Amino acid sequence: MAIGTASTYARLRFGTVSLLVLHIVLRSFLHTPTPLIDLYIYNAIAFLASAVAFSAPPFNDHLARLSLGCAILLWAIGSTATTWDSFYGTVIWPNFSDICYILFYPLMLFGLIRALTVHRTFRPIEILDVLIITFGFSTLIAALLLKTAMAHFVGSATSVFLSIVYPVGDVVLLSIALIVVMVQRRAVRSLLLLLGTAVFTATDLYFLYKSATTGYGFAQLTDDGWLIGLLLIAEALWHHGGETQVSERIIGFATTLATIFSGATLAYSALKPGTIPSTGLVPAIATIALSIARLVFALREARSASTNFELARIDELTGLANRRTFIAHISALGTNPGTILLLDLDGFKAVNDNLGHEAGDQLLRQISLRFSRVIPSGALLARLGGDEFGVVIPGSSHLGHEVALALTSTTSYPFDVAGEQISVGVSIGRVINDGDSDLLQRADSAMYEAKRSGGGMVLWTP
16 A cells, blocks of 8 residues: 555544534533534534545455445435435335444444454355345344334334344344354454444443433434444444454354244244234345255256366366376275376377378277276276376276276277277386375386387386
8 A cells, every 4th residue: 555545544543533512512401402423523423434444555355345334324424414404304115224223234244254254266156145144134123123112102003113123233243253253363453343342232222212212302412323333334444353253153143043034033923924014024034035046056056066076076078087187096095905007199280180180089088998897896996197197997907907908909900080080009007006105106117118019008117
């Protein structure tokens, strides 16, 4: 980071904190809400906090920085819309602020997880996990509290549901942050993230308590708790260290619980209609749908991983095992009796030079097929590259000798390639396993000796 740029960002962070302190002082002495203090200055601090997150150093996971920055920005937009409506009585767009606040939670949850863990490749399934946790725990709280809350709050089921979803989202954020911090080493970064989440959660819970009891007064000093929490979270991104590789079991456990809660809620609602307001069933349905989507996606990932694993073990041209698998089988042989064969085709280069590589590839596939037919069960045939093959044959040396002879005989009659009859031979180096580590080198020496002798098979001897 350039010195000039670092100085600009330092002024941004200092200016945001200074503006927050100014707002707290003004609110402490001026008890009457004013647009300047409670609309412009208050929300300017929230927007600046998002800028602090967006401009965090590049040692951060870029998705953590982007997600947390967008979450704080959405909260700032929602807060601006809410305070604008409070002062001027004009609704810019019905439920606009609620949409911003709701989107804040999954973005914040995703950002916290990424910020508290070491950098890793992004997987789209992480987004599904975050959404399942968010909707699932919203379902739980709706099933337990929505009907009771409707008796104490004024408004429709939707507005009451939204009123209790916010603190639920905060509790989920705080729980995930606390779990991750508990399993990692302590650092300023993790402690700031945990403290910011805790302050934000405490402010929301206090807001809910006051709204349900004595009534919440607009533009209170306690409102700055939201700003303090968001600024602490943004500031955490400027501190390095403390990240750890969190086990996926933590997130997996949370998504499993969320799915169970949602399934149980839908089942209970079906058995006793009307016990849970329909608004509370929406996140349950969303959770189940997302869980099914996650299952499908996970199966595709597993299938893809299996395919990639297989591709890493086989030769793409012939479908035989590749060099890596061949060497692994030699190692697995250990001190058990067995034979290693190295095969090199005689006359293959002329086919490539005269008929082209496509004809050469066709010839390799035909040879691989013939070789495969004489390989006994339990043995491994591999293409090592070019026109070189290898065979690992567990068992007696006599069996290895017979297989070598059978492989030689497979090239005794010509191959039909590109409309022409092509004849090639094979030179084979054979070595009997004695538990030594240079079996491959010995087989290679024997194979080149066979090649110098005009083809056939040579057994390596000391």
